Amino acid sequence: MRxxxxxxxxxxxxxxxxxxxxxxxxxxxxxxxxxxxxxxKIPRQMAESEIVDYFRQRSRENGxxxxxxxxxxxxSHYRPVIIDSLISRxxxxxxxTPYQAEISQGTLQSIFEFxxxxxxxxxMEVANASMYDGSTAAAEAVMMAVRLTSRRSxxxxxxxHPEYREVLAxxxxxxxxxxxxxxxxxxxxLNLTEFEKLITPETACVLIQSPNFFGSIEDVAAIxxxxxxxxxxxxxxxxxxVSLGIVEPPRQADVIAMEAQSFGVPLxxxxxxxxxxxxxxxxxxxxxxRLVGQTVDRQGKRGFVLTLxxxxxxxxxxxxxxxxxxxxxLVALMVNIFMTVYGKVGLKELAKQNLAKxxxxxxxxxxxxxxxxxxxxxxxxxxxQTKEDPYAINSRLLGHKVxxxxxLKKFYPELGNAAxxxxxxxxxxxxxxxxxxxVAESERSVRSPKEADVEEVTR
Amino acid sequence: xxxxxxxxxxxxxxNEGLIFEKSSAGKAAWKxxxxxxxxxxPSALLxxxxxxxxxxxxxxxxxxIIRHFTRLSTWNYAIDLGMYPLGSCTMKYNPRVNEAVARVxxxxxxxxxxxxxxxxxxxxxxxxxxxxxxxxxxxDAITLQPAAGAHGEMTGLLIVRAYHHSQGRPRKKVLIPDSxxxxxxxxxxxxDYAVENLKSDSxxxxxxxxxxxxxxxxxxxxxxxxxxxxxxxxxxxxxxxxILHAKxxxxxxxxxxxxxxxxxxxxxxFGVDVMHLNLHKTFxxxxxxxxxxxxxxxxxxxxxPFLPAPVLMTKSDGTLGFEYNxxxxxxxxxxxxxxxxxxxxxxxxxxxxxxxxxxxxxxxAVLNANYxxxxxxxxxxxxxxxxxxxEVVFSDKVQAKKGVRTMDIAKRLIDYGFHPYTTAFPxxxxxxxxxxxxxSESKEEMDLFIEAMKSIxxxxxxxxQTVLDAPHSxxxxxxxxxxxxxxxxxxxxxxx
Numbered sequence: 001m002r003x004x005x006x007x008x009x010x011x012x013x014x015x016x017x018x019x020x021x022x023x024x025x026x027x028x029x030x031x032x033x034x035x036x037x038x039x040x041k042i043p044r045q046m047a048e049s050e051i052v053d054y055f056r057q058r059s060r061e062n063g064x065x066x067x068x069x070x071x072x073x074x075x076s077h078y079r080p081v082i083i084d085s086l087i088s089r090x091x092x093x094x095x096x097t098p099y100q101a102e103i104s105q106g107t108l109q110s111i112f113e114f115x116x117x118x119x120x121x122x123x124m125e126v127a128n129a130s131m132y133d134g135s136t137a138a139a140e141a142v143m144m145a146v147r148l149t150s151r152r153s154x155x156x157x158x159x160x161h162p163e164y165r166e167v168l169a170x171x172x173x174x175x176x177x178x179x180x181x182x183x184x185x186x187x188x189x190l191n192l193t194e195f196e197k198l199i200t201p202e203t204a205c206v207l208i209q210s211p212n213f214f215g216s217i218e219d220v221a222a223i224x225x226x227x228x229x230x231x232x233x234x235x236x237x238x239x240x241x242v243s244l245g246i247v248e249p250p251r252q253a254d255v256i257a258m259e260a261q262s263f264g265v266p267l268x269x270x271x272x273x274x275x276x277x278x279x280x281x282x283x284x285x286x287x288x289x290r291l292v293g294q295t296v297d298r299q300g301k302r303g304f305v306l307t308l309x310x311x312x313x314x315x316x317x318x319x320x321x322x323x324x325x326x327x328x329x330l331v332a333l334m335v336n337i338f339m340t341v342y343g344k345v346g347l348k349e350l351a352k353q354n355l356a357k358x359x360x361x362x363x364x365x366x367x368x369x370x371x372x373x374x375x376x377x378x379x380x381x382x383x384x385q386t387k388e389d390p391y392a393i394n395s396r397l398l399g400h401k402v403x404x405x406x407x408l409k410k411f412y413p414e415l416g417n418a419a420x421x422x423x424x425x426x427x428x429x430x431x432x433x434x435x436x437x438x439v440a441e442s443e444r445s446v447r448s449p450k451e452a453d454v455e456e457v458t459r
Numbered sequence: 460x461x462x463x464x465x466x467x468x469x470x471x472x473x474n475e476g477l478i479f480e481k482s483s484a485g486k487a488a489w490k491x492x493x494x495x496x497x498x499x500x501p502s503a504l505l506x507x508x509x510x511x512x513x514x515x516x517x518x519x520x521x522x523x524i525i526r527h528f529t530r531l532s533t534w535n536y537a538i539d540l541g542m543y544p545l546g547s548c549t550m551k552y553n554p555r556v557n558e559a560v561a562r563v564x565x566x567x568x569x570x571x572x573x574x575x576x577x578x579x580x581x582x583x584x585x586x587x588x589x590x591x592x593x594x595x596x597x598x599d600a601i602t603l604q605p606a607a608g609a610h611g612e613m614t615g616l617l618i619v620r621a622y623h624h625s626q627g628r629p630r631k632k633v634l635i636p637d638s639x640x641x642x643x644x645x646x647x648x649x650x651d652y653a654v655e656n657l658k659s660d661s662x663x664x665x666x667x668x669x670x671x672x673x674x675x676x677x678x679x680x681x682x683x684x685x686x687x688x689x690x691x692x693x694x695x696x697x698x699x700x701x702i703l704h705a706k707x708x709x710x711x712x713x714x715x716x717x718x719x720x721x722x723x724x725x726x727x728x729f730g731v732d733v734m735h736l737n738l739h740k741t742f743x744x745x746x747x748x749x750x751x752x753x754x755x756x757x758x759x760x761x762x763x764p765f766l767p768a769p770v771l772m773t774k775s776d777g778t779l780g781f782e783y784n785x786x787x788x789x790x791x792x793x794x795x796x797x798x799x800x801x802x803x804x805x806x807x808x809x810x811x812x813x814x815x816x817x818x819x820x821x822x823x824a825v826l827n828a829n830y831x832x833x834x835x836x837x838x839x840x841x842x843x844x845x846x847x848x849x850e851v852v853f854s855d856k857v858q859a860k861k862g863v864r865t866m867d868i869a870k871r872l873i874d875y876g877f878h879p880y881t882t883a884f885p886x887x888x889x890x891x892x893x894x895x896x897x898x899s900e901s902k903e904e905m906d907l908f909i910e911a912m913k914s915i916x917x918x919x920x921x922x923x924q925t926v927l928d929a930p931h932s933x934x935x936x937x938x939x940x941x942x943x944x945x946x947x948x949x950x951x952x953x954x955x
Binding site: 001002003004005006010011013014015017018019020023026027028029030031034035036039040041042043044045046048050051052054055056057058059060061062063064066068070072073074076080082084085086087088089090091092093094095096097098100101102103104105106107109110111112113115116117119120121125126127129130132133134135136161163164166167169170171173174175176217221244245246247248249266267268269270271272284290291292293294295296297298299301303304305307308309310312313314315316317318319320322323324325326327328329330331333337339340341342343344345346347348349350352353355356357359360377394395398403406425428429430432 | 475477478479482487488489491492494495496497498499501504505506507508509510511512513514515516517518519521524525527528529530531532533534535536537538539540543545548550552553554556558559560561562563564565566567568569570571572573574576577578579580581583584587590591594595606607608609610612613617620640641642644645646647648649650651654691692694696697721722723724725728729737739745746747748749750751752753767789790791792793794795796797798799800801803807809810811812813814815816817818819820822823825826827829830833834845846848869870873878879884898899900901902904930933934935936937938939940942943944947948949950951
């Protein structure tokens with residue numbers, strides 16, 4: 001086996017040194033009736049070339065060569081080449097969590113820079129080293145607010161990513177935390193009057209997303225004013241990190257729970273991504289996850305360490321702020337490098353291109369169909385309503401190597417035949433024109449849903 | 460240093476400040492293509508939501524970024540440099556073909572919401588990996604959704620909770636041995652179970668009498684790490700399972716130490732009902748400085764209705780898809796389907812090994828731990844003489860008499876060119892030195908490690924101060940962690 005650095009003679013010598021005759025003796029502590037006396041029924045040992053072939057084949061069966069208009073929590077942005085050059089260095093790739101600070105300064109300093117940039121971009125005072133993803137970050141941020149307020153119920157916006165809502169429900173149900181859902185108005189944003197009625201003296205926090213699931217930017221200042229009037233906390237989820245280049249961050253929030261995938265992380269069929277929690281300094285001791293802090297060594301030289309570990313499971317066990325241990329460190333490093341490459345000016349220009357492409361696409365679509373929620377500002381997503389079922393439209397688009405917008409029926413039946421479309425800096429004008437043309441053509445020749453080949457595309 | 464260390468030699472490495480200290484206006488590492496649609500005015504489109512400038516974000520060139528991160532990287536220890544003997548962390552070689560195949564176009568760039576019809580490649584990877592892991596663990600079904608070990612624990616306990624609920628008896632507490640990893644009690648608390656400590660016997664195993672006394676119909680599950688954190692296989696595992704099952708409880712296995720078992724014994728065969736795996740330990744996906752991980756949860760048939768949604772299925776036309784309609788499911792624990800990139804790497808690892816390679820891997824891992832135990836027995840105190848599987852735990856009892864504790868020995872090991880072992884854990888061993896070499900170490904590397912540990916033990920007797928002041932060869936000496944926690948500086952700020 002090519003990963004094992006021992007010759008048969010080495011094994012013999014080692015067994016002899018231990019005073020054993022055979023390796024089987026090492027497994028004697030396992031009761032004989034449970035020892036496996038056969039080969040595992042798994043694929044046989046493969047050569048490297050065969051493994052590469054296997055995955056190339058799977059790749060060809062996995063949407064290679066399509067133009068996509070999908071966003072909905074996973075965004076396609078250009079990834080600068082140096083991200084992979086740098087994260088492939090074994091010293092980053094194959095290091096453990098930086099508990100031994102003296103020989104982990106590389107990882108520690110890079111996390112400190114990551115925390116700093118997340119603070120700069122979100123307008124918060126502290127950020128952690130990462131969470132699993134945006135959905136679990138949002139759920140953990142809510143639990144943090146529950147601890148901080150000693151209240152138990154939560155109001156969540158219906159315009160929050162539906163899968164984030166599902167994750168929150170999973171976390172909350174077993175904590176006995178009641179959830180109520182605040183609907184959106186005609187502009188696709190939180191309905192403020194109705195939402196205020198849902199806040200009670202037991203409300204720990206309100207969780208919204210901005211830009212929200214439909215791409216609309218919420219009026220965070222107005223929402224914060226209402227939430228704070230009731231002494232509750234405002235948690236804001238950000239799923240599209242590139243928006244921070246051009247959209248005012250939710251500075252009025254008490255906690256921000258982010259998904260940073262947009263910053264240089266491959267789509268990768270949904271993961272690994274990079275969640276982050278950012279908040280105010282005064283709340284830091286209730287924050288989950290690892291934190292890196294600056295300190296000095298015995299000679300007074302600047303250095304970095306993992307800090308405030310008394311919040312964490314390895315010290316506090318059942319009294320910890322969370323059970324999180326392993327996080328998304330290497331993915332956070334991708335995010336870090338991406339933020340460094342684009343920096344102060346590039347991130348703004350990048351976000352502006354997203355804004356321009358989306359404005360063009362939404363404008364072009366509205367000439368042929370209905371673009372919903374046009375009254376509110378949006379970043380790089382928009383909802384298109386059609387006469388025909390979006391699954392049927394998408395099925396036809398696939399034939400032209402185009403993946404259309406994300407059909408909303410499953411999560412938002414009240415919107416009817418609607419789909420969420422996304423454009424980024426990578427979406428070309430000609431791709432937009434082609435997609436709009438195909439949708440318009442579909443709309444002109446609408447068939448009844450029975451005729452439409454709906455079952456062909458089930459998602 | 461008494462002897463010249465054979466493993467490492469000091470050499471110059473580069474200084475490097477924070478990236479913000481290199482920034483100046485007008486430098487750039489990016490270039491966007493010309494815009495092919497009309498320009499827009501952000502303030503007209505966004506109104507009050509339009510953002511001003513981006514504060515203190517850096518402005519640097521590409522070469523500076525390359526040097527910056529390359530220099531930082533040289534300040535890290537890594538598996539690629541040498542033995543990384545952290546106990547229960549399984550710091551094994553991370554094969555490079557894993558990285559290569561994870562970056563193949565359709566695998567790296569598949570969108571989680573692309574139609575299933577054009578996602579068959581990704582779904583096939585999920586299916587094949589699931590089948591392999593089910594066979595390796597001897598369980599009946601699996602979810603790949605949890606993002607890491609602790610997340611898997613949470614998912615597993617949610618399943619336990621849902622199961623008991625369906626039986627009409629929710630139950631209140633979870634038993635956790637005193638040797639357990641901190642995530643176990645933290646997880647139990649997250650799913651609102653009371654934690655009850657279970658003590659170990661003189662052999663370092665679960666105290667069967669104590670278990671019998673504590674087991675009741677209020678106990679939902681026992682969370683057991685097997686082999687446990689002492690590297691000891693629970694020899695009475697069948698009795699443990701029987702005691703739990705007799706009172707309707709479930710046996711949860713923390714699979715952190717699965718590297719001792721793969722291909723040799725299957726948890727499903729010895730009575731485990733639900734368990735998680737750590738793909739970033741046993742299945743070679745890189746630790747990456749702390750993550751990402753992946754924590755699949757494997758279960759017995761009776762728990763299948765409670766798996767997180769969606770669940771992978773084969774449809775009537777033979778293609779693969781997701782089943783979302785799962786009325787008894789615990790719900791979703793993460794958006795999308797889990798850390799897919801880690802599934803790709805774990806499957807590539809399983810393929811590179813095959814059944815014979817996986818078995819040999821386990822044998823070598825256990826052989827290595829026993830070789831180190833033999834090499835250091837007598838030099839360091841061995842608190843439990845019970846047979847060792849994949850890791851061995853010593854204590855600093857002998858060295859403590861000279862005022863030298865496990866952390867000091869660990870720091871001195873750095874000067875000898877090694878990453879320290881795990882210190883002060885498990886909690887049942889005061890001053891623990893917890894060593895897991897994994898299968899990835901050659902005899903030569905382990906001989907160097909044993910030599911270094913013996914040399915440090917001599918230093919402790921002859922010149923303890925040298926050990927207490929270690930490390931001596933690193934960029935920074937021991938850092939002031941107390942100051943860091945008392946007045947936290949968690950971000951850079953420009954000088955005023």
